[in-house]
Amino acid sequence: MRMIFLGSPAFAVYPLEALVDAGHTIAAVITQPDRPAGRERRPTPPPVKLAAQALGLPVLQPETLRDPVVVEQLAALQPDVGVVAAYGEILRKNVLAIPPLGYLNIHPSLLPLHRGPTPVAGAILAGDTETGVSIMRLDPGMDSGPILAQAVVPLPPDARAGPFTHELFHLGARLLVEVLAPYAAGALIPRPQDHSQATLTRLLRKEDGQVDWSAPALHIERMLRAYDPWPGAFTTWHGQSLRLLAAAVHPDRAESEAPGTLLGRGPSGGPLVATGSGALELLELQPAGRRALRGADWLNGLRERQGRFGPAPA
Secondary structure, three states, X not given: XXXXXXXXXXXXXXXXXXXXXXXXXXXXXXXXXXXXXXXXXXXXXXXXXXXXXXXXXXXXXXXXXXXXXXXXXXXXXXXXXXXEEOOOOOOOHHHHOOOOXXXXXXXXXXXXXXXXXXXXXXXXXXXXXXXXXXXXXXOOOOOOOOEEXXXXXXXXXXXXXXXXXXXXXXXXXXXXXXXXXXXXXXXXXXXXXOHHHOOEOOOOOHHHHEOOOOOEHHHHHHHHHHOOOOOOEEEEEOXXXXXXXXXXXXXXXXXXXXOOEEEEEOOOOOXXXXXXXXXXXXXEEEEOOOOOXXXXXXXXXXXXXXXXXXXXXX
16 A cells, blocks of 8 residues: 555654564654754754664654645545654644545554543553554544554553663554555454543653652652653752662561651662652662662662651652
8 A cells, every 4th residue: 555654752663664674664653853962962863763764764844734735735636545653742623634545543552542642651550551653543632533453461560661662562553554555455343442541641840859758668669661762750868869770579578657757678678668658679770870780789879777768858
């Protein structure tokens, strides 16, 4: 089929490459504009742009799809179908109406669960034991369109959002290629979602990574994995900023100390911290401006072992 592809981050490269390998014609790849990145804030192209150029595909980088000129450009491409993989902008009705077969979207959750921009983080924070990927036809709502296919996978208890998102988009790329032909032929009819079961995620902010030690240890441990690689989970110790990378929950530790208090050494040698429910052992952390190190090594280097991680909850 003749199609347009909309995507931006590195994990969106997998479906683009899968569509090319399957023999489909990509009339254009639409991705976000180059953005400043790194310490020098140099304009940096999205990974999908680099992949498209390597494949010899035409690339468009509009500031917004709300521009009528851009809408005309897309219509002039005469695609049969559009494919969307983490593009970064909600498509309006005039854009949705361009391809006769609509737009198919790869969403890394079992819709209607975890709609929105951060579904993998949402599944980890919720403590889900399974998740998956959905191929859906876009409608004007937020991930509310009918579903063509889903694949279910276990959500490991040590899953981290960044690497696991890549795994799900690998799976979604294969599933997308499988459903395209029967969908185009009318043999695969998308089924409506049960909107009464929907849950919604939101864009993450930097401040979401600030650890509130009055929360349960189980929740804080999930934060470390859900917010990897961004915004991360962070705290302070005596004014020193710390990024928390890995931790273990000790739910049976019933301590009377205030949340955030350093209780001593945990079973694996790392610092054991009081929380709102249970204790959390910090297995790996990274002081600001330094390399990551084991919690036990960080604790060994402390001169002062009395105090609380903070800022303290209000």
